[in-house]
Amino acid sequence: MALLEINDLHVFYGNIEALKGISLAAEPGQIVAILGGNGAGKTTTLRTISGLLRPRTGSITYRGKSLIGIQAHLIVGLGLSHVPEGRRIFSILTVEENLNLGGYLIRSDRKLVGERKASIYTLFPRLAERRTQLAGTLSGGEQQMLAIGRALMSGPKVLMLDEPSLGLSPILARSVLKTVREIANRGTAVLLVEQNARQALAIADRAYVIEVGRVVLEGEAAILAGDERVQKAYLGGFEAVGAG
Numbered sequence: 001m002a003l004l005e006i007n008d009l010h011v012f013y014g015n016i017e018a019l020k021g022i023s024l025a026a027e028p029g030q031i032v033a034i035l036g037g038n039g040a041g042k043t044t045t046l047r048t049i050s051g052l053l054r055p056r057t058g059s060i061t062y063r064g065k066s067l068i069g070i071q072a073h074l075i076v077g078l079g080l081s082h083v084p085e086g087r088r089i090f091s092i093l094t095v096e097e098n099l100n101l102g103g104y105l106i107r108s109d110r111k112l113v114g115e116r117k118a119s120i121y122t123l124f125p126r127l128a129e130r131r132t133q134l135a136g137t138l139s140g141g142e143q144q145m146l147a148i149g150r151a152l153m154s155g156p157k158v159l160m161l162d163e164p165s166l167g168l169s170p171i172l173a174r175s176v177l178k179t180v181r182e183i184a185n186r187g188t189a190v191l192l193v194e195q196n197a198r199q200a201l202a203i204a205d206r207a208y209v210i211e212v213g214r215v216v217l218e219g220e221a222a223i224l225a226g227d228e229r230v231q232k233a234y235l236g237g238f239e240a241v242g243a244g
Contacts, residue, residue, distance in 0.1 A: 001064055003028050003189050004049070004080075004158050009058035011041075011048050018044045019055070020213035026158065026189040026206075031181065033204035033221060034193045035230075041213040042193040043085065046160045049191070050082040051075040062158070077105055081156035085163040085193075087147040091136025095127050098135050098146055102153030113153075120149040123179060141172035145179070152183070159183060160191045165199070177203050201225040209233070 002025035011019040019041050026032045034042050047053045049060055051072035060067040067075055076082075090098055099120060103113045121128035124145040130138060135146055144164055151159060161180065165173035173196060181203045184190045194200035201207055204221035209230065217224060224230050 001061070002026060003063065004191075005059075005061045006045070006049065007059045007061070009045070009048060009055050009060070011044055011053055011055045011058075018213055019048070019058075021058070022210070022213070022215055024208050024215065024218070026191060028157065028189050029184055029187050030206065031184045031190045031192055031204040031221075033197075033200040033207040034191060034210060035197050035200065035207060036210035039212075040210040042210055043162055044213075045210070046082060046084075046162055046191060046193060049075075049160065050080065052082075076154055076156075079155070079157040080160065081151035081154050081158070082160040083147050083151045083162060083164065085166060087143050089135045089143055089146050089150070091134065093135055094132050095135055095138070095146055096131045098150050099127075099153055102150030105154050116153050116155065120152055123152075123182065124149055139172075141168050141176065144168065144172075144176055148176075148179070148183075156188060158189045158191065160193075162193045163195055164192070165194060165196050173199065197230075198225070201230075 004026045007023050009019050009022040010017065022041065022045055024032065034045060036042050044053065048055055051067065051070055062078060062080065090101065099117050103116055106112050126142055127145055127149055130142065135143065138146065164176050164180065168176065177199050180190060180192065192200055192204060201221045201224060207221045207224045208215050209217040217230065
């Protein structure tokens, strides 16, 4: 059984079905890219795994146990962290204070908090240089690093990233995604929703292409990167993926 397994997930917003039987899996140390056009269901998938949305039917299993019905903050405690689109850092707090908030579950263990922060500063040296700086004064790339670092403070086994390169320069986007690969290499499973599909496939191990709430393609990222339907979709919109 995979570390994280989603099977036949159906999620509704009122009477509108947003996910129509999504199934996917992730293993430790693996980056799983979730690709698709706007409104395909990528963010809804992450929000459902995180406990922010409840599926009508289907299963979400982590380490062999169901996550359905568990509150979002308890899911973090089990080992799953979610970095939503837009970063959502606390702009009036310093870098260090933001990281401390990410470690609220381990706040009584000062040694562990210190070790986690040291690890994050090694991963993101720019944050170490700016630890006393207000988060709101950081560049967009630095804010994204901080959002990821804050999520890592809980020591997740599964890290969910929603559009981590959005709004970043190409150089910063490559830097952030390179660090995502490093995080996975340390043993964390990463679910990566990313608008830069080419770069996502370049660092991912597996990928799923979602169209209007359904998985229409899945497989090894390197193979999907060479798939004519995927290449066509990147140039002309994801509607082409499910054709034929």
